[in-house]
Amino acid sequence: MWYYEKKLEYPVKVSTCNPTLAKYLIEQYGGADGELSAALRYLNQRYSIPDKVIGLLTDIGTEEFAHLEMIATMVYKLTKDATPEMMKEAGLAPHYANHDNALFYHNAAGNPWTATYIQAKGDPIADLYEDIAAEEKARATYQWIINLSDDSDLNDGLKFLREREVVHSQRFREAVEILKEEKDKQIYF
């Protein structure tokens, strides 16, 4: 079970009403390498993975939901008071037609989130390598969004999220090292 803390992992500040940026950011919300994919992937894989790394998947999967909430806050703030006209100018008319200014789990191109974005192979090495790849892809996505954004307050939050991808990748790499360890081998010094 989870306890909920009614605050964000890192403060989110948005200084411009910029629906165009929201259009790109939604990639990290409902995209293939977004936070929803990450959270669901890790929290699902942990049942069939060696005990030693279950806790890691639980912790990181949980943190991904905290990131999802930050992205949601950013998207919400970027579009909150945007008029239908502004949504149209930002290329969000199809989104507006279907959802008004509500958030939805789709990627920057408007494709709805799908479980085919994630995998649970049951093989610990295959699963952890997928997780490492997912973290690096999410890091790259954050870089490209930062490059597109000129909102320095928003970028501050995005840089935090990017750094967390680096740390998570590091931990998954360590998990692989744990599983690679030759437990029964005599160690000579």
Next chain:
Amino acid sequence: MHTEYKYWYPYISPLDPCPPIKVKSYNTPPNLYLGFQPPSLPQFQPREALFHGTLWPALFSPYPNGREDEVTNE
């Protein structure tokens, strides 16, 4: 100490329609090099740790400006 960016020089064709970007770069954050994190690494103060997104300077990866100066496309 590793560098945060690596650079490469793509082939430039005389028929390329756009002005060429002579040097391309990609990001190589510290997690690629650290291996299993050694114990007792120096830590940030809690407030700085929050701003950096990590407890350990060894895992901090600045973006867009890495420790190496970004090569400009001149």
